[in-house]
Amino acid sequence: MFIGHWAPALVASAHPKAPKLWVLFVGAQLVDFAFFAFVLLGVEHMRIVPGITKMVPFDLYHMPWTHSLLGTIGWAAILAALVWLALKNRIAALLAAGVVVSHWLLDLLVHRPDLTLVGTPPKLGLGLWDHPWIAMPLELGIILAALVYYQRRAKGKMLPLIVLSVVLLVLQLVNWFGEQASEMSAQVPITGLVAFTVAVLLAWWLGTRRAISPSQG
Ligand SMILES: [Zn+2]
Secondary structure, X not given: OOHHHHHXXXXXXXXXXXXXXXXXXXXHOHHHHHHHHHHHHOOOEEEEOOOOOOOOOEEEXXXXXXXXXXXXXXXXXXXXXXXXXXXXXXXXXXXXXXXXXXXXXXXXXXXXXXXXXXXXOOOEOOOXXXXXXXXXXXHHHHHHHHHHHHHHHEXXXXXXXXXXXXXXXXXXXXXXXXXXXXXXXXXXXXXXXXXXXXXXXXXXXXXXXXXXXXXXX
């Protein structure tokens, strides 16, 4: 799961009390931001094993701090606390936390068994990355539905929404059909971090150009 992770962020942002869209975009990928940073720092680990799943060649064999359910809840609590400090609004904090936790649940659908509950086995993952004809329409379907939902509730300029939609689609297509890394290097996590940052910046732009109409919240 890649751009599909931003579907819950778009849906949550349509709530009148929601934090800014870019904050929810960070939240949706918070544990992947942390994972790639931890890979660069040597705290968590992955390797490239071509063919390990049909779609993604990553053997994500050590990510107890970011991709255990417990770890994810911890990251959710951190973001919720920051949102609470900034906005002093309980609903905003809960929405942010929910978006962070949604990442683990969506990963559970697509990952091979490499997720955990508390950082130790059993390892969990329903493995849709081995079933592209389910995983691809699923991912495109949920992000498209979320973009339409957001478009209907957040009134304003069309251009930033179109740009964000197109860029997300391009990132996803490159992710699926572009050349895949054949061996592990710092380029793998750095590419991920750059892609996430581009999406967050576009979400910031979009958030400044559209506003939720309270009557439809
Ligand atoms: Zn993840």
